[in-house]
Amino acid sequence: MEYRSLGGARVPIIGMGTFRSFDVSSETDIESRRKIIANCVETGATFIDSSPMYGRSEQVVGRTAMGQQANLQFATKVWTRGRRQGEAQIEQSFELMKADHIDVFQIHNLLDWQTHLETLERLKDEGRISVIGITHYTTSALPEMMRIMRSRRIGSVQVPYNVGDLASTEEMLPLAEELGIGVIVMEPLGQGRFLRQLRRQPSVEPLKEFGLNTWAQALLAWVVSDRRVSVAIPATSRPERIIENAQAGDAGHLTQDVRDYIREETMRCL
Numbered sequence: 675m676e677y678r679s680l681g682g683a684r685v686p687i688i689g690m691g692t693f694r695s696f697d698v699s700s701e702t703d704i705e706s707r708r709k710i711i712a713n714c715v716e717t718g719a720t721f722i723d724s725s726p727m728y729g730r731s732e733q734v735v736g737r738t739a740m741g742q743q744a745n746l747q748f749a750t751k752v753w754t755r756g757r758r759q760g761e762a763q764i765e766q767s768f769e770l771m772k773a774d775h776i777d778v779f780q781i782h783n784l785l786d787w788q789t790h791l792e793t794l795e796r797l798k799d800e801g802r803i804s805v806i807g808i809t810h811y812t813t814s815a816l817p818e819m820m821r822i823m824r825s826r827r828i829g830s831v832q833v834p835y836n837v838g839d840l841a842s843t844e845e846m847l848p849l850a851e852e853l854g855i856g857v858i859v860m861e862p863l864g865q866g867r868f869l870r871q872l873r874r875q876p877s878v879e880p881l882k883e884f885g886l887n888t889w890a891q892a893l894l895a896w897v898v899s900d901r902r903v904s905v906a907i908p909a910t911s912r913p914e915r916i917i918e919n920a921q922a923g924d925a926g927h928l929t930q931d932v933r934d935y936i937r938e939e940t941m942r943c944l
Contacts, residue, residue, distance in 0.1 A: 675687065675688065675717070675718035675719065675920065675923045675924065676898075676923060676924075678856075678901075678903075678904045678905070679854070679856060679904065680778065680805060680829070680830055680856030680857075680858070680904040680905060681778070681804075681805035681806075681807070681828070681829020681830045681855065681856045682804065682805065682829060683747070683777055683778070683804050683805050683829075683856070685721045685747060685777075685856075685904055685905045686718050686719055686720055686721055686905060686923065687898040687903070687904070687905055687906065687923045688718075688719045688721075688894065688898065688905065688906060688908075688919055688920050688922060688923035689714075689719055689720070689721025689722065689723060689747075689858075689905045689906065689907045690710070690714055690719055690721070690722050690723070690907055690908065690909065690910065690916065690919075691723045691860060691907035691908060691909040692722065692723060692724045692725075692728055692731040692734075692735060692909060693725070693728050693731070693909050694728070694909065695707075695909040695910055695911040696724070696728065696730070696731040696734045696735060696909075697728055697729030697730050697731050697734070698730065698734060698911075699730060703911075704734065704737065704738065706911065706912075706913060707734055707735075707738045707911075708738040709913040710738070710910065710911075710912075710913045710916055711735075711738045711739050711742060711746070712742070712913075713913050713914075713916040713917055713920075714746065714916055715742055715745045715746065716917075717916060717917055717920035717921075718920060718923070719916055719919060719920040719923070720745060720746045720747055721746075721747045721749065721777075721905050721907065722735055722739070722746055722747065722748055722749065723749040723750070723778075723832075723858065723907045724748070724749070724750045724751075724767075724771070725750055725751040725753055725782050726750075726751065726752070726753050726754070726763055726766070726767065726782075727751070727753045727782055732750060732767055732770040732771050733770045733771075735748070735770075735771055736770050736771040736772040736773070737772075739771075739772070740772065743772065743773060747777040747778070748771055748773055748776045748777055748778075749776070749777060749778035749779070749780065749807075749858070750767045750771065750776060750778075750779060750780070751779070751780040751781065751782035751809060752764050752767075752779070752780075752781055752782060752785075752790045752793075752794070753782035753783070753785055754785065754786070755785065755786045755789075756786065756789065757789050757792075757793065760786065760789060760790045760793055761793055764779070764793065764794075764797070767779075768802075774802075775801070775802060775803070775804070776802070776803050776804075777803070777804050777805060778803070778804065778805040778806075778807050778829075778830055778858075779794050779797065779803040779805070779806060779807070780806075780807035780808060780809050780830070780832060781794070781807070781808045781809070782809055783809060783810050783811070783815075784808055784809075784810055784815060784818060784819070784822075787808060787822065791806070791822075791827060791828075794806045795827070805829040805830050805856070806827070806828050806829055806830070807828055807829060807830035807831060807832060807856075807858070808822055808828055808830075808831055808832070809831070809832035809833070809858075809860070810832075810833065811833070811834055811860065811861075813841040816833070816841065816842065816845070816846055819831055819833070819846065820845060820846060820849055823846075823849055823850065823853055823855055824849075824853070826853065828855065829855060829856060830855060830856040830857070830858055830904070831846065831850060831855060831856075831857055831858070832857075832858035832859075832860055833846065833857070833858075833859070833860065834859070834860050834861040835847075835857075835859045835860075835861075835862065835897060835900075835903065836859075836861055836862050836863065836864045836868065836893065836896075836897060837864070837868060837893060837896060837936065837937040837940045837941070838864050838867070838868065838940070838941075839861070839864070842857075843900075847900070847902040847903075848902075850902060851902045856904040856905075857902055857903050857904050858904060858905055858906075858907060859897050859898075859903050859905070859906040859907065860907060862893060862894055862897040862906040862907070862908050863890060863893050863894070863908050868889075868893055868940050868944070869889060869890055869893075871944055872889070872940075872943045872944060873943060873944065874943045875889070875943070876889050876892070876939040876940060876942075876943045877939065878891075878892060880932075880935060881895075881932070881935075881936070884925040884926065884928065884932070885921060885924055885925055886921075886922065886925055887921075888918060889940075890908075890915075890918060890919070890922075891918060891919070891921060891922040891925070892922075892936045893936065893940070894906055894908065894919060894922035894923075895922045895923075895925040895928055895936075896928065896933055896936045896937065898922070898923060899925070899927055899928040899933060901927075
């Protein structure tokens with residue numbers, strides 16, 4: 675697994691998101707998530723992203739990662755208004771994830787970012803977090819995110835980027851590269867759209883020389899072959915999918931011709 679810089683931290687290029695997939699409560703589902711975490715450690719896809727917005731996700735991550743924290747990198751977010759509310763939510767995240775240190779702490783969807791940024795800067799000074807980040811899922815938020823990036827007070831951004839959403843490539847990714855800011859990619863598979871909604875199956879035959887045997891792997895390799903990306907975080911509820919996803923991180927650099935093929939073939943088959 676290749677590692678890249680994320681605001682000064684070193685992270686694997688394939689990690690895991692937990693939106694919806696870790697908001698579970700049954701013992702059967704908890705055991706499945708424990709296997710997912712074990713597979714993350716085994717394959718090197720050790721960057722785990724969560725949020726208070728994701729229901730029970732932080733709690734389930736904390737429970738299923740018990741004994742493995744030293745082998746994982748945790749990222750989560752603050753998602754509330756007000757200084758006291760933010761501080762309380764941040765402390766709750768540490769408790770739920772059973773972590774003394776959280777590698778990346780982000781301001782979710784820029785909610786009350788001016789207030790929370792000061793709190794996170796203090797926590798970074800105290801050594802409780804390593805990287806401060808911001809996130810948003812809409813194109814309309816990119817200009818404000820770039821203004822914050824230019825302040826040089828953050829080390830990472832999290833945005834969508836996939837074969838069907840190139841908005842971040844126009845200005846944000848070049849700016850991140852210029853400023854040395856890490857990029858976490860949400861929705862690298864378009865929330866599964868580019869797999870579930872295919873009307874016909876794209877051919878992976880030209881991609882097998884890169885070790886890519888499924889279209890999910892092709893889509894992930896397409897994202898992380900852009901070296902401005904630090905880590906892509908597809909979510910999954912299936913333990914075996916972690917192994918498949920991690921293999922996409924071993925594909926190496928894809929030429930522009932290969933990237934064009936993956937994007938064009940996806941669009942053709944939708």
